[in-house]
Amino acid sequence: MPTWVRNSWGLIIFLSAELVHPIYTIPVTSILEQFETQFPDRNELSARTGWDLPVIGTIDVYRNSPAVYSFAPAAAIVEEAEAYFGDVGIASTGTYGLAERCPLLVLRSPRRRE
Numbered sequence: 001m002p003t004w005v006r007n008s009w010g011l012i013i014f015l016s017a018e019l020v021h022p023i024y025t026i027p028v029t030s031i032l033e034q035f036e037t038q039f040p041d042r043n044e045l046s047a048r049t050g051w052d053l054p055v056i057g058t059i060d061v062y063r064n065s066p067a068v069y070s071f072a073p074a075a076a077i078v079e080e081a082e083a084y085f086g087d088v089g090i091a092s093t094g095t096y097g098l099a100e101r102c103p104l105l106v107l108r109s110p111r112r113r114e
Helices: 003-020 028-038 042-049 053-062 074-081
Strands: 025-027 068-070 085-091 104-110
Touching: 003 028, 003 053, 025 028, 028 053, 028 068, 042 053, 074 085, 074 104
Parallel strands: none
Antiparallel strands: 025 068, 085 104
16 A cells, blocks of 8 residues: 555544544545645645655545545444344454554354344
8 A cells, every 4th residue: 555545544544533533433524624734835745755746635635525434443333233243353454554443344143133
């Protein structure tokens, strides 16, 4: 995964936890606003990181977007899933960048609905 992608998704996940806990959602327009607050000079960011300006500019897709991202912690997802499955687990998805933030939810033994 390219460095910019890994870091931008890391920022998005961080902001979702910081800005909207406990519902774990974040409007993507807020991501752009926070990015612009943290990095007001994109030329400087490019010079310090080696990222090309057009690559950094991909975050502008969030401007005026109606999209909302959700990043619930694994524990919250497991708790919800346990109401519907008898065996719920979390598994690692590998060693790539952000793998620790993107586990696999494993669901076994659906509970029968009465």
